């Protein structure tokens with residue numbers, strides 16, 4: 202698989218730096234709450250945690266020093282450590298989401314040699330990325346009520362299959378978790394990933410399936426869906442996805458081009474729809490296969 206070693210900063214929560222300074226992008230919701238200064242734009246790139254700490258703006262005062270020590274000591278190189286880290290910083294506050302993210306080992310879904318447990322998006326080839334763990338956690342929590350046992354979930358732009366596997370564990374064997382991606386190689390890779398994961402049996406039994414298709418059309422076969430997640434930014438919300446949402450259902454989708462917002466779309470029982478913005482984000486575009494592969 203052709204994967205460049207440099208990081209593409211996509212599928213993460215985006216907060217513009219408060220001051221012009223040479224720091225790498227990353228924002229951490231929990232830390233933002235704790236530290237209110239221009240230094241709150243933290244670093245989580247493909248560099249190791251220690252390099253990250255050395256190069257970060259954590260320097261002088263004792264609060265920062267204590268946080269530095271805490272961060273250096275925490276076990277971010279293990280899946281459980283990654284989840285605990287997200288819990289401690291207030292990103293994950295749902296027990297169910299923590300359990301599912303602990304069960305689905307992120308290392309099975311990232312390219313070999315990638316720092317699997319860093320809170321950062323990573324390239325997976327084909328101009329696509331696996332989203333950062335804090336983004337996966339955020340989306341799982343936004344959709345949790347619509348991922349109960351027996352419910353139907355659709356993951357558009359399923360990429361590595363990580364989130365589809367999480368959905369499948371949440372809706373269980375009586376439910377349906379459908380992933381759709383328009384790059385056949387990624388779908389084939391995602392099936393291999395899931396086969397090694399805690400969701401393997403659900404794939405075997407058919408309650409989890411990964412398909413090649415244009416996700417802008419949704420996946421009519423198992424509609425209507427209680428939960429729809431889109432892992433790529435659309436210029437506007439595709440109508441077929443709203444149509445395939447069950448009354449009471451929820452769609453979570455990044456919308457925009459350069460400036461993107463994570464939108465939460467709720468369909469009420471009477472069929473009317475409400476839309477709100479959750480946060481600013483950066484995702485790869487939801488587009489045609491040709492446009493995505495241009496220059497790849």
Ligand code: SAH
Pocket residue numbers: 212329330331332357358359360361362363364381382383384387414415416417432433485486487488489490493
């Ligand atoms: N959520 C996934 C992948 C995110 S990257 C993960 O975390 O692993 C976005 C994905 O959307 C890519 O895999 C890309 O191939 C896919 N994509 C973009 N446009 C699409 C479209 N029109 N239909 C289906 N998939 C699309």
